[in-house]
Amino acid sequence: MNEILDSIVIGGGQAGLASGYHLQKKGLQFLILEASKQATGSWPHYYESLKLFSPARFSSLPGMKFPAPPDHYPLRDEVIQYLQEYIKQFQLPVMTSQRVTDVEKVGEVFRIHTISGETFQARTIINATGCFHNPFSPLIKGQETFKGHVLHSSEYRNQNHFANQRVVVVGRGNSAVQIAIELANVSRTSLAVREPVRLVKQRVWGQDLHFWIRVAGFDTFPFWRFRKKVPILDGVIDLGDYKERLATKNPDQQPMFTSFYPDGVVWPDGKMEPVDIVIFATGYRHNHPYLNSIGALDSEGKPLQVAGVSTETSGIYYVGLEGQRSFSSATLRGVGPDAEFIVKKLLLYLKN
Known part of the structure; x- marks a missing residue:
């Protein structure tokens, strides 16, 4: 493609679509490149x-409210349908099956190469892929000898095939607890944690927690600059009966095991317990290798950026990074304000 666009958005998820909305609103010429088929x-x-941890009233992209009652907590498939409708509503220029393999900068123009063999050109790039395509699982001593199944939470779909199994879920975050509670209905399940799970009430004084987060300014204040965790935000949101389930040890919590052995895991007290399946709900890591060649990443592969603006490569921007500008940056409700901020920065760059 010989045309030089104003911007190429890499990633067609919530962050990419929010970016597209604001680019379109400013009348810029752009494309959204999505690696998958949708x-x-x-x-x-x-x-x-x-299930989303925030209700529909706080779970919208810019310009289009989530089509559900305000206090409804949307499920995964509802979000998928919403994103599909969002593209149609604004007729966003999305090209699917365009996984980016490399980015080079020639003068003031970026050349973006995709796995399909196509090349696109743009004066700026908004990287909106987030981290959720690169699951992280720690390596535990003896893991290579374990005869059971090890998977990351990103591979978990439902409780089918887990009935009557001995399962250990590693982690203490929202996904770990939600998966463990679901599996505890059909299997003997434990949470392996370094610290006990800390629960946060979903509703406080008749309002969803996110109402108070917004009122208090936690949703936009850049706590990340101070490298401190805010207690009210550092916990698992109780989506129902979590407190009762954990109190009755269904699932139970165990101190993180120290190693594997062929038939199971070894707990800190030395007890060896047979286990069928271990699920690591241990988060994700940055994965933007195509930006390496233009010096946009540090030695660990993390974007060198402040508030979504690259500090090393002019014309590179980010939307959807965790803690990018606020507590909500990587969420449905957070990518919109961040995208608006980034597009304003991008416009200033294009005018210079």
């Missing part, structure tokens, strides 16, 4: 029962 981000790869 522009719905990582949502199709999450477990089927996943």
Whole structure:
């Protein structure tokens, strides 16, 4: 493609679509490149029962409200449908099956190469892929000898095939607890944690927690600059009966095991317990190798950026990074304000 666009958005999930909305609003020429066959981000790869931690009233992209009652907590498939409708509503220029393999900068123009063999040119790039395509699982001593199954939470879909199994879920975050509670209905399940799970009430004084987060300014204040965790935000949101279930040890919590052995895991007290399946709900890591050649990443592969603006490569921007500008940056409700901020920065760059 010989045309030089104003911007190329890499990633067609929520962050990419929000970026497209604001680029379109400013009348810029752009394309959204999505690696998969549909522009719905990582949502199709999450477990089927996943429920948003914020209600519909706080779960919208810019320009289009989530089509559900304000206090409804959307499920995974509802989000997927919403993203598909969002593309249609604004007729966003999305090209699917365009996984980016390399980016080079020639003068003031970026050349973006995709796995399909195509090359696109643009004066700026918004990287909106997030981290959810690169699951992280720690290496535990003896893991290579374990005869059971090891998987990451990103591979978990539903409780089918887990009946009557001995399962250990590693982690203490929202996904770990939600998966463990679901599996505890059909199997003997434990959470392996370094610290006990801390629960946060979903509703406080008749309002959803996110109402108070917004009122208090936690949703936009850049706590990341101070490298401190905010207690009210550092916990698992109780989506129902979590407190009761954990109190009755269904699932139970165990101190993180120290190693594997062929038939199971070894707990800190030295007890060896047979286990069928271990699920690591241990998060994700940055994965933007195509930006390496233009010096946009540090030695660990993390974007060198402040508030979504590259500090090393002019013309590179980000939307959807965790903690990019606020607590909500990587969420449905957070990518819109961040995208608006980035597009304003991008416009200033294009005018210079």
